Amino acid sequence: xxxxxxxxxxxxxxxxxxxxxxxxxxxxxxxxxxxxxxxxxxxxxxxxxxxxxxxxxxxxxxxxxxxxxxxxxxxxxxxxxxxxxxxxxxxxxxxxxxxxxxxxxxxxxxxxxxxxxxxxxxxxxxxxxxxxxxxxxxx
Amino acid sequence: xxxxxxxxxxxxxxxxxxxxxxxxxxxxxxxxxxxxxxxxxxxxxxxxxxxxxxxxxxxxxxxxxxxxxxxxxxxxxxxxxxxxxxxxxxxxxxxxxxxxxxxxxxxxxxxxxxxxxxxxxxxxxxxxxxxxxxxxxxxxxxxxxxxxxxxxxxxxxxxxxxxxxxxxxxxxxxxxxxxxxxxxxxxxxxxxxxxxxxxxxxxxxxxxxxxxxxxxxxxxxxxxxxxxxxxxxxxxxxxxxxxxxxxxxxxxxxxxxxxxxxxxxxxxxxxxxxxxxxxxxxxxxxxxxxxxxxxxxxxxxxxxxxxxxxxxxxxxxxxxxxxxxxxxxxxxxxxxxxxxxxxxxxxxxxxxxxxxxxxxxxxxxxxxxxxxxxxxxxxxxxxxxxx
Numbered sequence: 001x002x003x004x005x006x007x008x009x010x011x012x013x014x015x016x017x018x019x020x021x022x023x024x025x026x027x028x029x030x031x032x033x034x035x036x037x038x039x040x041x042x043x044x045x046x047x048x049x050x051x052x053x054x055x056x057x058x059x060x061x062x063x064x065x066x067x068x069x070x071x072x073x074x075x076x077x078x079x080x081x082x083x084x085x086x087x088x089x090x091x092x093x094x095x096x097x098x099x100x101x102x103x104x105x106x107x108x109x110x111x112x113x114x115x116x117x118x119x120x121x122x123x124x125x126x127x128x129x130x131x132x133x134x135x136x137x138x139x
Numbered sequence: 140x141x142x143x144x145x146x147x148x149x150x151x152x153x154x155x156x157x158x159x160x161x162x163x164x165x166x167x168x169x170x171x172x173x174x175x176x177x178x179x180x181x182x183x184x185x186x187x188x189x190x191x192x193x194x195x196x197x198x199x200x201x202x203x204x205x206x207x208x209x210x211x212x213x214x215x216x217x218x219x220x221x222x223x224x225x226x227x228x229x230x231x232x233x234x235x236x237x238x239x240x241x242x243x244x245x246x247x248x249x250x251x252x253x254x255x256x257x258x259x260x261x262x263x264x265x266x267x268x269x270x271x272x273x274x275x276x277x278x279x280x281x282x283x284x285x286x287x288x289x290x291x292x293x294x295x296x297x298x299x300x301x302x303x304x305x306x307x308x309x310x311x312x313x314x315x316x317x318x319x320x321x322x323x324x325x326x327x328x329x330x331x332x333x334x335x336x337x338x339x340x341x342x343x344x345x346x347x348x349x350x351x352x353x354x355x356x357x358x359x360x361x362x363x364x365x366x367x368x369x370x371x372x373x374x375x376x377x378x379x380x381x382x383x384x385x386x387x388x389x390x391x392x393x394x395x396x397x398x399x400x401x402x403x404x405x406x407x408x409x410x411x412x413x414x415x416x417x418x419x420x421x422x423x424x425x426x427x428x429x430x431x432x433x434x435x436x437x438x439x440x441x442x443x444x445x446x447x448x449x450x451x452x453x454x455x456x457x458x459x460x461x462x463x464x465x466x467x468x469x470x471x472x473x474x475x476x477x478x479x480x481x482x483x484x485x486x487x488x489x490x491x492x493x494x495x496x497x498x499x500x501x502x503x504x505x506x507x508x509x510x511x512x513x514x515x516x517x518x519x520x521x522x523x524x525x526x
Contacts (some may be wrong), residue, residue: 020473021520021524073495
């Protein structure tokens with residue numbers, strides 16, 4: 001599935017919820033299921049800036065594709081991180097860079113859209129794109 | 140209390156409990172600013188046309204009004220962007236050249252820590268006890284050890300609502316030759332301020348936390364101290380004479396007001412203070428809200444409060460055991476309850492308490508007991524979802 005298709009699929013899933021609280025209950029559920037990250041990666045180096053809660057992101061490349069794993073200390077942030085991993089993990093750098101992050105606005109999740117300097121999710125997106133750019137430039 | 144005064148509440152069903160960050164603005168403030176922009180918009184302290192004179196008059200009337208509100212004289216009052224700029228101005232124009240050590244408390248907001256650090260001043264920290272009260276004996280030991288220092292202290296803690304014993308601190312400070320700045324950002328809307336009665340050397344306030352516009356605040360200083368201070372910024376309206384060889388500056392407060400000021404905001408500031416003056420039972424209402432919120436929180440068996448101090452005002456900070464404050468903040472926001480979560484720009488005290496942050500309810504006169512009840516119901520729902 002392409003990144004665009006995954007965004008569309010998540011959009012359709014979230015659309016099913018009429019009540020915003022139900023939607024967040026689902027995100028909390030996703031957060032609870034997020035696979036925990038090896039403690040070796042819960043360091044300053046992997047920490048994503050954003051003061052509301054802590055998020056650590058470990059990006060790596062395997063056989064030409066980029067993968068992301070992450071952890072956090074707040075459930076909703078973890079749920080949002082899970083959504084981003086589902087969209088971006090397992091794609092080539094070119095595919096990631098070819099995905100306009102503005103497409104995420106369709107998900108209608110204010111925590112992802114907001115570009116506030118204290119938004120860890122926005123910073124995480126920056127890291128994902130930054131990693132993809134680094135991998136592509138190294139080629 | 141009168142929510143009808145605030146257009147913000149007219150068409151939206153929002154419970155706003157983030158007043159320590161900024162308050163909503165009453166119609167009279169918006170009207171005053173609108174009147175300036177639509178009827179006599181012009182620059183102050185320049186030229187002599189009628190509109191400029193009117194703008195200057197209104198701007199200087201604000202200076203009188205703010206001064207009177209805090210027990211000062213107009214010429215002792217410098218307009219700034221707000222408390223943060225007031226402290227930066229003081230650090231740059233006075234403290235860095237006259238002091239080696241700044242004494243502050245563990246409760247300070249970053250804006251009363253960083254300006255001193257930027258000028259590489261040595262910091263000494265007044266300890267607080269388990270209820271976050273300042274230890275006056277500990278303070279006296281510090282000033283005895285570091286006489287002739289500069290003391291910079293918040294009047295009311297933005298993160299925990301503690302009202303500091305500023306009068307005692309000022310008196311002790313003077314005994315040991317220190318000068319004192321009180322950061323009044325959280326105090327202006329909540330407690331009567333009389334800088335002469337306190338004998339404060341400097342006092343800093345922001346309009347926007349007291350129903351006024353953002354971008355305007357003030358620094359009070361004893362005039363004999365202001366006279367010793369060097370300019371903070373150079374620009375229009377602060378000079379006596381300028382040549383390429385040598386320039387001279389106006390007397391305080393104008394020496395410190397370079398360039399075009401936030402004129403509309405200053406005029407709005409006056410309207411906000413007049414509005415604030417007209418509010419009755421402010422102190423009682425605030426106490427009622429705070430006491431009730433604390434009682435309701437304590438009915439839960441999973442709440443962590445960080446102080447049992449009696450001298451609190453304006454805000455209450457808490458955590459729910461094993462739940463991240465950010466999750467609570469997001470879920471309350473989805474239920475139209477706006478409050479602040481996080482470290483509240485007071486990282487040192489968070490580190491001392493070994494927490495990343497708190498959930499903070501901060502009150503204004505338009506908040507009600509019913510809103511606190513609704514917040515507690517919303518909190519129940521949020522916690523239910525997160526457990």
